[in-house]
Amino acid sequence: MNLEVLRIERFRNIAMLEFFPHAAMNFIVGSNGSGKTSLLEALSVLSTLRSFRDNKKQALVQFGKPQAFLHASVTDGVSHATVDMEIADTRFTRVAMNGKNLKSGSQYLRQNMRSHAVVFHPSDHELIRLDARFRRRYFDHLLAAEDTQYGVHLRDYARALVQRNALLRDTLQTSHTQQMIRSLGTILIERGTDIIFTRLKWIEKCNRLLPILWENAQYCSLQYSVVCSHDRDGIHHFLSESFKKVQQAEVRARVTLSGPHRDDVHFFFHGKPLRYASQGEGRLFLLALKLAEVQLYCDTGRKPLFLLDDFSSELDSVHRSMLMHTLRSQRLQVFVTTTDRESIPSDAQVVEMCYGNLRGGRLHDN
Numbered sequence: 001m002n003l004e005v006l007r008i009e010r011f012r013n014i015a016m017l018e019f020f021p022h023a024a025m026n027f028i029v030g031s032n033g034s035g036k037t038s039l040l041e042a043l044s045v046l047s048t049l050r051s052f053r054d055n056k057k058q059a060l061v062q063f064g065k066p067q068a069f070l071h072a073s074v075t076d077g078v079s080h081a082t083v084d085m086e087i088a089d090t091r092f093t094r095v096a097m098n099g100k101n102l103k104s105g106s107q108y109l110r111q112n113m114r115s116h117a118v119v120f121h122p123s124d125h126e127l128i129r130l131d132a133r134f135r136r137r138y139f140d141h142l143l144a145a146e147d148t149q150y151g152v153h154l155r156d157y158a159r160a161l162v163q164r165n166a167l168l169r170d171t172l173q174t175s176h177t178q179q180m181i182r183s184l185g186t187i188l189i190e191r192g193t194d195i196i197f198t199r200l201k202w203i204e205k206c207n208r209l210l211p212i213l214w215e216n217a218q219y220c221s222l223q224y225s226v227v228c229s230h231d232r233d234g235i236h237h238f239l240s241e242s243f244k245k246v247q248q249a250e251v252r253a254r255v256t257l258s259g260p261h262r263d264d265v266h267f268f269f270h271g272k273p274l275r276y277a278s279q280g281e282g283r284l285f286l287l288a289l290k291l292a293e294v295q296l297y298c299d300t301g302r303k304p305l306f307l308l309d310d311f312s313s314e315l316d317s318v319h320r321s322m323l324m325h326t327l328r329s330q331r332l333q334v335f336v337t338t339t340d341r342e343s344i345p346s347d348a349q350v351v352e353m354c355y356g357n358l359r360g361g362r363l364h365d366n
């Protein structure tokens with residue numbers, strides 16, 4: 001999916017901006033605090049309904065203003081569509097496609113004609129440092145974007161989990177409560193099997209892809225925290241046994257102790273846990289992960305936007321040219337921010353961000 005027009009109003013420090021991006025490379029240059037990341041963030045919100053900076057949508061609206069507006073025209077090369085979003089307080093108050101309001105965010109995420117974005121942002125380093133929750137959330141978003149059914153399984157699982165935990169916390173354990181806990185456990189095992197199956201399949205594909213991406217990526221690998229057979233029956237059996245094993249402990253802990261909501265994805269570089277690697281090695285790993293993400297998303301028959309924040313500080317010149325070469329060969333539409341004009345490839349459209357305004361490129365008259 002390519003973006004043809006982008007209009008941003010009252011979003012972070014951008015009062016009003018209209019941008020006609022190039023179909024391939026777009027570089028957004030500007031000094032610190034000019035609004036470069038804010039522009040990428042608007043693209044991320046349009047594509048995925050979430051920011052890569054934080055999830056509090058309130059911060060997205062310009063200080064002192066009631067609402068932010070985003071508008072985009074997108075094309076898959078054959079058809080065209082428009083997207084309109086209104087963000088107020090902490091929520092999306094309107095999401096529309098081709099002028100028609102959608103009932104929910106998940107309805108938007110199921111639309112084929114929306115864009116999707118793979119983002120490479122400095123905060124991605126938190127994926128290495130922080131606890132399992134962040135990695136789960138990262139992979140869950142990624143997998144739900146590739147496969148809408150995964151999103152449905154996650155939602156059903158989360159619903160059953162909340163209900164089961166509430167019943168486990170209930171001090172008055174009647175036979176009815178225990179029956180309900182068992183039935184909800186069955187739902188968790190069924191949906192949990194679907195979730196773990198999809199996660200394992202993705203990790204397997206990613207591990208196969210990494211060694212052929214580029215030279216250094218051969219040292220990167222991922223491993224799911226739970227070791228079980230990769231077929232559905234094996235996962236189902238494994239989960240049923242795990243639920244049985246923790247049954248007594250759950251009564252004491254009053255919380256569901258087994259299932260994909262507690263799993264993790266471990267990262268390795270040269271066979272060692274990535275958390276022991278240097279910062280540069282961490283960057284290489286993340287770059288490899290993003291490129292694998294792009295490739296696996298493209299395998300679904302659609303193309304994501306690629307958003308890269310802080311080009312010059314994140315990558316050295318060798319990896320910058322390798323990345324640009326890969327993105328060009330994938331024919332992706334790319335948006336990159338940088339403070340350093342020297343690092344910009346000659347074939348890129350360059351726009352300059354200045355106090356929330358754009359200059360250069362193919363811009364709107366006002």
Ligand SMILES: Nc1ncnc2c1ncn2[C@@H]1O[C@H](COP(=O)(O)OP(=O)(O)OP(=O)(O)O)[C@@H](O)[C@H]1O
Pocket residue numbers: 011012013014030031032033034035036037038039058059060061062063339353
């Ligand atoms: N909700 C908001 N309303 C208005 N301004 C905001 C809001 N949130 C952040 N800002 C301001 O927007 C400005 C631009 O921030 P942004 O992170 O986009 O800059 P940047 O060009 O990416 O800078 P850097 O090169 O340092 O990464 C900052 O001065 C920031 O304080």
Ligand SMILES: [Mg+2]
Pocket residue numbers: 036037038309310337
């Ligand atoms: Mg920035």
